[in-house]
Amino acid sequence: MRSDAPRIGILVSGTGSNLQAIIEARDRGELSAELALVVSSAKHAPALARARAASIPARVLELHDRKERAARIRFEQRLLDTLLPFRLDLLVLAGWMLILSGDFLHRCRMPVLNIHPALLEPTGNSPVPVLRGAHCVRDALRMELPVTGATVHLVTDRVDDGPTLAMESIEIVSGDTEETLRRRIQAVEHRILPRAIQGYLDHTGQGAIT
Numbered sequence: 001m002r003s004d005a006p007r008i009g010i011l012v013s014g015t016g017s018n019l020q021a022i023i024e025a026r027d028r029g030e031l032s033a034e035l036a037l038v039v040s041s042a043k044h045a046p047a048l049a050r051a052r053a054a055s056i057p058a059r060v061l062e063l064h065d066r067k068e069r070a071a072r073i074r075f076e077q078r079l080l081d082t083l084l085p086f087r088l089d090l091l092v093l094a095g096w097m098l099i100l101s102g103d104f105l106h107r108c109r110m111p112v113l114n115i116h117p118a119l120l121e122p123t124g125n126s127p128v129p130v131l132r133g134a135h136c137v138r139d140a141l142r143m144e145l146p147v148t149g150a151t152v153h154l155v156t157d158r159v160d161d162g163p164t165l166a167m168e169s170i171e172i173v174s175g176d177t178e179e180t181l182r183r184r185i186q187a188v189e190h191r192i193l194p195r196a197i198q199g200y201l202d203h204t205g206q207g208a209i210t
């Protein structure tokens, strides 16, 4: 790995299958970046074991009272205090389940990417509604949509919004359950997320491989 390779921090809250896809893309040479830090918002997240197995420094920062504004402000300050010493170039939300405020996004002074398990822009001739939030796989089934998808986008202060970097549709088939549909969405996520990260690094001039 080049010593001047862009340094990526990855925020996780759960299983970490997208983190694993990033690690494997890096190992295959398809992502030219240093995976400098993983922060988990849950101490029992399986993602932490994946980080440790890949020798990536890992930290846990839990927020116990999500509804209390002062607690959220303190949490974001602790997150900044954790991230900034690592001199990161890019932050990737890979299954991070907490909303980051506009103030945090401004103060972290680096672009932030997110992977979202739905389409965030209307597509094709039969546009489907944009689904935001944590239950959009269930919502797609409940609304009996013909397709859903996966989107990688830049994070702004509007939740599950911001410029799209990669997006792919996934057909919903008869008999799909939340589990079968999520599995197919995640297979797409694992493919498009590392590519979108590398594409973004290339586009912003940080990704040139020497």
Ligand code: GRF
Binding pocket: 012, 013, 014, 015, 016, 017, 018, 019, 047, 094, 095, 096, 115, 116, 117, 186, 189
């Ligand atoms: C992914 O489906 C992602 O779209 C959503 O949270 C899930 C995280 O899965 N934001 P994992 O922890 O990467 O396995």
